[in-house]
Amino acid sequence: MVSFILDTFTVRGPNGNHPCHVTTPARASLSELKDGSWIRLFQLDVARALAAQLVLAADYLHTQGVVHGDLHLGNILLKLTPHFDQLSPERLYEKYGAPEPEPVIHLDGKPLPPGVPSHGIVPIWLGTASEKITLPEARILLTDFGESFSCSNLKELKYESRTPLVIRPPEARFEPDKPLSYASDIWTLACTIWSIIAQRPLFEGFLASEDDMTREHVDTLGMLPLEWWKKWEARGEKFTEDGKPINRNPFRSWRDRFEDSVQQPRQREGMPVLGDDERDAIFDMLRPMLAFRPEERCTTKQILESEWMVRWTLPTYEKIPKSEK
Template sequence: MSFDSSIEYRWIDGVERLELYEPGGYHPVMVDDYLHNRYRIVDKLGFGGYSTVWLARDETLKRYVAVKVGISSSPIPRREIDTLQALQGSKLRSQAGLDENACAIFPRILDSFHVCGPNGTHTCYTLTPAQGNLKEASFSRLFPKGVARALAAKLAIAVAFVHSRGFVHGDLHLGNLLVKLPSTFDDLSIPQFREKFGEPETVPIARVDDKPLTPNVPAQAVIPLYLGKKAQEFTLADAHGLILNDFGEAFRPAAEQRLGRDCHTPLATRAPEALFEPDEPLSYPSDIWNLGTAIWEILGMKFIFSEGETPDQIVAQQTDVLGSQNFPENWRKQWERLGEHGDDANNMIPRRPTRDREAWPALENAFEQFVQKYRRKREDAGTFGEEEIEAILELMRGMLRF
């Protein structure tokens, strides 16, 4: 599969990159297709770099499932299946020393199979479907204080459980945190589902050169359906239904190396060791850093570090918030080196920005500006008391350590 930047299809907002419908890439799936002679495609739930995700009706067991259809050239779908099965293994579960209910925090593999198509052979697997992810739910919104506490606690339990199995999740952020659907969801027939959620939103696919589409590409793109609710509508029951999703980047540090340069976590939440030590293996601490940034985002409205910045700007924000006195000396030497990017072998490693920039507030002030200020504006959200704020800040200092 080629990952060149050529544009072959007219742009459609909110869908996967259409150029990846090619040999080695995505499998063309359409609404009402049947996969494995059993799963009727109802709508699209989402997509990623290695798969598309569909809501389907299991015509054998009369229930809804999420079907992940992997690209044909990647081992990641198979790796995710193996990881989830290892996490859910009964022998390991009995040895974990953690609440057995922790297994309910992960997607459960219901079935796995392969489909063959014009772009190759694709690993597919079905899971219990979910409402949607916390990133979508919390966009410009706040979770009620009690719900935010419960979500943070549930996530910490999930990460502890993953680490107790010897795995690093490798991609912790709110986009990979889902919430279970109510048990009554399976009772909906497809016509009832359509009446409640509407028809699939589709857009015809067209080539920029107006040539006919090849069989590699579906005739229509499907805009993902959001089944969830807004953050302010979340209840404690929703929080207890949290699911830690997407184990495609997971790895076992004892069995395999994952170098910093191969970290695909969003830059705003990426652990600094992945930036300053790109040729060194990552391990559990990188997950803990991601856990800290995820908890902050659950509690507040604004990221602790901003999205859409360069590595240089992100690290500058990290030193603003956490204090440059805590910066490791070997990183400091690289951070303060002179010159511009591209002039040495270390041009991937961040360096202190030379241009003027807006300083980020220190941790205590950041909590006031990014969390408390927004909560005061929404009476139903609730603010944190002084004692709890101190506990949260101490937690952040422990997790967000250079």
């Protein structure tokens, strides 16, 4: 479930030397699959299996002393289908389309400078709409370790999170002098699991600021720890001093978000919804993962022992034929 380096080489060209890594090939990211869909949903069994694998992969990294540092749908890929590497070039092009050369041109019509190729090739699309992914296809590869670090290596400690703002853990803003830890992965892991089962992300913000995202956090999870609350200068614009929203519509609570992001879209599309028992189990698992204080968040081991993992997601993942894992 974790990509690894198969080979390395260096490209020496007119624009310099470029070190390259050959990694495990894969299909498309979960983000791209949702972008390729009108309804932006995974089938329920697929969502469960994806979530199970993501927690298993994160647990493996944490066991090895590594914080991923950038967990989100764009860094989770679907593995290739089992017999993909047996396709001939002709069959590959027949199934997925032949390479499409696109001319590289100067916008002002001038000749291309030395070192610029005359054509580029449009990347092949091996994905499909998210709702069309089947359970046997729901095998993940966790990638992009550019922000990863070791908690045990003092020289590698990180204080700045480069995770997208909508899923960035709040301690990155309110405790900038403390190093990030495994708990930062737990926050983004919770946000990513929500995005796997839901149509929309848990915290939303288009071109959002830090204040916008903190408002989303308080709307959803309640008041910040007191010292953070006092430090947040914009709190009075939307909240009373005791954390109540001020005459604001829409105000979307945790349960509101679950209904309008998970249940209602699935009902509209005629897809199965989550039963009350499973919904409550998801809540029981996600809320400790989203504790504001990083030291109060659960660990990957505790997540794997949660009711939702034990009763719903891990058993669904185990239904994938072992020959295809």
